[in-house]
Amino acid sequence: MTQTERKQLLIIAHAPSPNLQRMLDAIVRGAEHEDIENVEVRVLPPLEAGPEDVLAAGAIILMTPENLAYMSGAMKDFFDRTYYPVLEEKQGLACAIVVRAGHDGTGTLRALKTILTGLRWQQVQEPLLCKGQWDEAFLAQCEELGMGMAAGLDAGIF
Structure with missing residues (x-):
């Protein structure tokens, strides 16, 4: 299969x-993972990602720390720059959220879910909320x- x-x-x-x-x-x-054959993984920090990156994606994972009961400023900046340029073309984009929260993470999750609802992106996994003291189990999750x-992208599930 070609790139x-x-x-x-x-x-x-x-x-x-x-x-x-x-x-x-x-x-x-x-x-x-070695069993996933037809997926290219691309990682970008929020300040370097833009609409063209989202338009090329088949699915997206968003990871942010909880900052003052909200997503990071860098993640907010990403959405400020990409929201309208991708709104029409990427409706239904499969997405997942990962939040590292020192407290409860509810404000961060609420803000992200509100933005994703507006974009009409589809959360295909429950948000991963890694909260409280650091736990090595976060890594396995x-x-x-x-x-x-x-795997879902590779199998054509989304």
Whole structure:
């Protein structure tokens, strides 16, 4: 299969800390599992991602820390720049959310869900909310989410 026939899983991740980077690495590790053949994984920080990246994606994973009961400013900036340019063309885009929350994460999830509802993107997995004190189990959960998204894209489920 040629590169152009491969489906793209776009991961927009704000990972400013070592633990968030570990979570991102776990998502990518899952998404690049050896059994997944026809998916290209592309990772971009929110400040570098734009509408053209979303338009090329077959599915998207959004990862952000909880900052002041909201998504990171970088993730908000991504949505500010891409919302209207992708609104019509990417309705139904399969997506998943990963939030690393030191507190409860409800404000962050609410804000993301509101934006995704407006975009008419389809959450194909329950949001992964990694909250409270750091737990090494977060890494396995992230890897599973990445694998699930890539496998679903590979199988044509979304």
